[in-house]
Amino acid sequence: MFTSPARRALRLAEQQVGVVSRRQLYGLGVTRGEVRAHVRAQRWRRVGTQSVAVHLGPLPVEARRWAAVFEAGPRAMLDGLSALEAAGLQHVTSPLVRVSVPRGAKVRPGHGRRWGFDIRQTRRWSADDLEATGIPRTQPAVAAVRAALWARSAKEAALVLTTTVQQRLAVADDLGREALRIRRDRRRGLVLAVVMDLVGGVESLGELNVVRECRRRGIPPPSRQVVRRTRRGTYYLDLVWEEWKVVVEVDGIQHLWAGRVVDDALRQNAVTLTDATVLRLPLLGLRLEPDEFFAQIVDALRAAGCPGLGRLSA
Known part of the structure; x- marks a missing residue:
């Protein structure tokens, strides 16, 4: 046979x-x-x-990835979300298998879509981006930055970048190097901002941004890094309006990880037990939905009796 x-x-x-x-x-x-x-x-x-x-x-998704690369030609490689999924990314998926080929490669418009392949030329293609082993695909840091540029929304772009670091497919410094390669793109500013948050040292930067925004929006400035002592030890609260017992905790990427979730919850509960209102403001929220979060700060202060906020809105 x-x-x-x-x-x-x-x-x-x-x-x-x-x-x-x-x-x-x-x-x-x-x-x-x-x-x-x-x-x-x-x-x-x-x-x-x-x-x-x-x-x-049945044809599993891994087989469809191989077929997509073969369909696109000898210089094709998985890219964006598809490359990240092949590297092990979980909880963020793409409906189509994205494959990149260099500018000038022959790609018919819509070719491959009937099989679930998204084959596209890109000026960002480089042989140096190829992962050394396995199915031809871009390295995770490269794939994450491109997936963010190609994402359907700013929220999805931020999610891809943070999840890549959270799941340890790439380190933030590598994302930073790849982000600096971006020369022109409508989402370049957002990608650079989120990567800057991921690289580290963002707690104080995030707090400064909130204080600056409070001043711009006519909200009384809070105190920073206020000490609280509880049975579990000493806590430093990021931003506090002591007169009205309102606390805002600014969360960076590390607050999403399992080891910090428990500590954060215990700290918040300890502060709440003193009759304070505790709001959490993730840095991604500050990037993506600032008006919504500052509206909540205004509502909390107004409810606590802070004067001069009657006409303020998000």
Whole structure:
């Protein structure tokens, strides 16, 4: 049933989740006639125009990624969210398999969409961005920055960047280096701002931004880094309006991690037990929804009796 070249193709397919390219098949000595015969006999099936699955079962997403790369040509690589998913990113997914090819590569408009492939030229393509092992894909730091640039919204862009660091697919410094490569893009400012937050040293910067915004919006300035002592030890509260017992805690990326969630909750509970109102302001919230968060600060101060806020709104 299977010639020696076909058996070699089956062994290769085991390394590629059951998918081989026509280029690989012909290179192993499998003829076009043999490919047609196996497809006709329903032992194999076509996937796109450039790939063959050596089985008739369900095609997992890993196999679709291989087929997408083969469909796009020899210089193609997974990119953006698809490259991150292949590297192990969880909880953020893309409906299409995104593949990048260099400018000048032949790509027909819409080609591959019927199979769930999104094949596009990009001026950002570079052979140096290729991950050294596994399916051809961009390195996680490169993929994260590009995924942020290509995201459907600013919120999704920030989520991709923070999740990449949180799940330890790339370190913030590497994202910073990749972000600096951006020369022109409508989302360049947001990406640089979020990456700056991720790199570190953002607590004081975030607090300064809040104080500056309070002044601009006519909100009384808070005290910073106010000490509170409880049974569990000494806490430093980021921003406090002591007269009205309103506290704002500015959360950076590290506050999303499991080790900090418990400590943050205990600290907030301890402060709340003193009859203070505690609001949390994630730095991403300051980047993406500042009006909503400052409206909540105004509401808390107004409810506590702070004068002069009657006409203030988000």
